Amino acid sequence: MTDILSFHGVWVRYGAKVVLEKVNLTVTEGAFVSIVGPSGAGKSTFLRLVLGQEQPSQGVIRLDGQPLRPEPGKDRGVVFQRYSVFPHLNVRDNVMFGLDCQGSRVRGRLSGPSRRAALETAEAMLASVGLGSALDVFPAQLSGGMQQRLAIAQALIMRPRILLLDEPFGALDPGVKADMHALITRLWWEHKLTILMVTHDIKEAFRLGTRVIAFDKIRHDPQAPNAYGSTATFDLELDPKPPPADKGS
Amino acid sequence: MRRILNVRPQAGVKALLGLFPLLLLLLIYVAASTIQHTANPAEKILPTLGAMVEQVRVMAFQVDPQTGAIPLWQDTGASLTRLGVGLIIATAITLVLGLLIGTLPLVRATLSPLVAAIAVIPPIAVLPILFITFGLGETAKIVLIVVGVTPAMCRDLASHVAAIPEEQIVKAQTLGASTWQVILRVALPQALPRLIQTLRLSLGPAWVFLISAEAIASDVGLGYRIFLVRRYLAMDIIVPYVAWIAILAVGIDLALLAISRRAYPWAHPATAR
Numbered sequence: 001m002t003d004i005l006s007f008h009g010v011w012v013r014y015g016a017k018v019v020l021e022k023v024n025l026t027v028t029e030g031a032f033v034s035i036v037g038p039s040g041a042g043k044s045t046f047l048r049l050v051l052g053q054e055q056p057s058q059g060v061i062r063l064d065g066q067p068l069r070p071e072p073g074k075d076r077g078v079v080f081q082r083y084s085v086f087p088h089l090n091v092r093d094n095v096m097f098g099l100d101c102q103g104s105r106v107r108g109r110l111s112g113p114s115r116r117a118a119l120e121t122a123e124a125m126l127a128s129v130g131l132g133s134a135l136d137v138f139p140a141q142l143s144g145g146m147q148q149r150l151a152i153a154q155a156l157i158m159r160p161r162i163l164l165l166d167e168p169f170g171a172l173d174p175g176v177k178a179d180m181h182a183l184i185t186r187l188w189w190e191h192k193l194t195i196l197m198v199t200h201d202i203k204e205a206f207r208l209g210t211r212v213i214a215f216d217k218i219r220h221d222p223q224a225p226n227a228y229g230s231t232a233t234f235d236l237e238l239d240p241k242p243p244p245a246d247k248g249s
Numbered sequence: 250m251r252r253i254l255n256v257r258p259q260a261g262v263k264a265l266l267g268l269f270p271l272l273l274l275l276l277i278y279v280a281a282s283t284i285q286h287t288a289n290p291a292e293k294i295l296p297t298l299g300a301m302v303e304q305v306r307v308m309a310f311q312v313d314p315q316t317g318a319i320p321l322w323q324d325t326g327a328s329l330t331r332l333g334v335g336l337i338i339a340t341a342i343t344l345v346l347g348l349l350i351g352t353l354p355l356v357r358a359t360l361s362p363l364v365a366a367i368a369v370i371p372p373i374a375v376l377p378i379l380f381i382t383f384g385l386g387e388t389a390k391i392v393l394i395v396v397g398v399t400p401a402m403c404r405d406l407a408s409h410v411a412a413i414p415e416e417q418i419v420k421a422q423t424l425g426a427s428t429w430q431v432i433l434r435v436a437l438p439q440a441l442p443r444l445i446q447t448l449r450l451s452l453g454p455a456w457v458f459l460i461s462a463e464a465i466a467s468d469v470g471l472g473y474r475i476f477l478v479r480r481y482l483a484m485d486i487i488v489p490y491v492a493w494i495a496i497l498a499v500g501i502d503l504a505l506l507a508i509s510r511r512a513y514p515w516a517h518p519a520t521a522r
């Protein structure tokens with residue numbers, strides 16, 4: 001397996017406050033990396049770095065060997081806990097968004113035969129996440145779980161090199177959560193995705209991940225709580241997961 | 250006994266409740282007018298309904314031999330044209346500036362102090378400048394409306410666009426959207442229903458500026474007429490004119506609301522499918 005993402009001595013400081021210190025890690029292609037840690041341990045900062053929303057104060061991040069572009073791009077897909085679908089577009093147009101932007105630089109909207117081809121791709125993607133019968137519905141009318149399915153389909157249509165999940169199932173009911181776990185496992189397997197998932201839920205981290213990384217502070221000065229930052233304190237490679245049992249749904 | 254804050258009127262009851270104060274006000278007026286007229290038949294301050302109906306007939310249905318036009322319609326046409334042109338210009342400026350200030354930090358840093366500075370100037374104080382610059386014709390009146398409502402509209406729209414969740418903007422970029430595409434496909438569609446809403450809220454101030462400009466320098470228009478007949482204490486013309494302005498204002502407001510509901514169902518969750 002080749003390395004897809006690597007951190008080399010990455011630090012993040014806000015003034016005197018150190019958030020991340022000396023983060024060194026590499027992620028291999030096809031891994032499902034769960035990132036855990038207490039609140040304020042820099043999990044979100046780590047994700048923002050990969051997204052390009054934030055730049056390291058020191059150190060280098062590489063994606064496929066190249067220094068990471070310092071802004072979000074279509075090589076990195078993302079699903080946030082909330083607000084990651086467009087409320088003004090129906091389900092179909094939400095998934096079409098990426099294809100529209102790619103195919104039509106000026107109008108941002110495909111038309112004619114290219115639109116029909118894109119529609120087929122989009123509708124197939126929606127069917128595979130279980131939203132094949134809700135194409136004309138607006139996100140506000142979908143349940144939380146359905147909105148996250150939509151957000152995942154929307155991200156996957158661009159075939160990102162890495163899929164970033166920021167507490168994607170944190171706001172969902174336990175039953176819905178289990179369905180979503182099955183879905184993301186199946187999609188990860190089918191699309192041979194590389195996934196970085198930040199989560200609070202340790203059980204979820206171990207159930208889904210092929211690797212679990214914990215962020216925490218290794219040094220702590222009670223007189224100056226901001227003097228030291230977090231880093232990857234714990235990095236556990238799990239046994240390879242068997243392919244998911246349910247191929248359908 | 251339920252708390253009064255939990256008592257919600259049903260649809261029919263709600264309409265009746267809303268009608269009640271209007272009818273009460275009308276009743277009080279009629280009573281006061283009758284009492285005044287019994288004491289002094291020549292009384293002008295509280296004209297009777299009959300006198301007002303008579304004036305409506307003269308103003309709204311009879312051609313004025315001096316101008317060859319029916320005054321009410323001539324005034325309405327002139328005022329609505331000024332109001333409409335002013336608001337269209339204000340809305341267009343707001344859409345462009347609000348979108349750019351809301352989405353692009355560089356434009357925000359450059360323009361928002363200017364907009365904030367213009368917004369604190371009382372527009373009526375600028376009116377002499379406008380009359381001197383643009384003359385006493387239509388331009389000055391339209392520019393007053395534009396100057397009066399645009400800054401507040403711009404700030405409202407810009408803050409709404411800036412409040413679009415960061416997640417959506419980042420998501421759009423991860424889907425390959427350029428700056429232009431984020432503005433066109435994420436910011437613009439979400440700005441439009443708010444633009445209509447801020448336009449509805451600006452109707453009140455726009456009428457104030459229109460009537461002021463017409464009162465000061467004009468020869469036709471609803472505000473002109475009211476201030477003209479004020480000299481003769483013609484309350485029987487002024488009151489129907491004010492009522493007519495109220496009807497026009499409510500009508501425009503409801504029309505804008507209907508457009509927004511129809512065009513942007515997702516922005517009105519209660520009416521969405």
